[in-house]
Amino acid sequence: MDKDQLRDTYLRSGGKQCPFCGTELMTDDVTESPRYMRGYKDADRVLASVRCPTCHARWEEIFTLNNIDILYTPSPMEMLAAGVDGGGGSAQMIIDKE
Numbered sequence: 100m101d102k103d104q105l106r107d108t109y110l111r112s113g114g115k116q117c118p119f120c121g122t123e124l125m126t127d128d129v130t131e132s133p134r135y136m137r138g139y140k141d142a143d144r145v146l147a148s149v150r151c152p153t154c155h156a157r158w159e160e161i162f163t164l165n166n167i168d169i170l171y172t173p174s175p176m177e178m179l180a181a182g183v184d185g186g187g188g189s190a191q192m193i194i195d196k197e
């Protein structure tokens with residue numbers, strides 16, 4: 100299999116199976132997980148290093164930003180304190196774009 104086929108196989112498994120030997124990479128118990136992950140942020144993408152415990156293949160998962168979930172909306176007072184003009188107005192602008 101070439102690299103494109105290996106990638107497609109891996110993505111089809113949802114990142115759960117080694118694309119080379121088919122070993123299940125995920126376990127429910129994190130402490131027993133064979134997956135070694137080292138994530139870091141590079142602007143809008145995160146890379147995670149993965150190693151198969153069975154065949155020792157190594158690859159990198161590439162996560163790209165595609166959505167956000169707003170956890171807290173600042174009050175108009177907080178927007179003013181942050182130096183943003185007319186806090187409520189900014190929020191209204193964002194809503195209008197949808």
Ligand SMILES: [Zn+2]
Binds near residue numbers: 117119121151152155
């Ligand atoms: Zn493997």
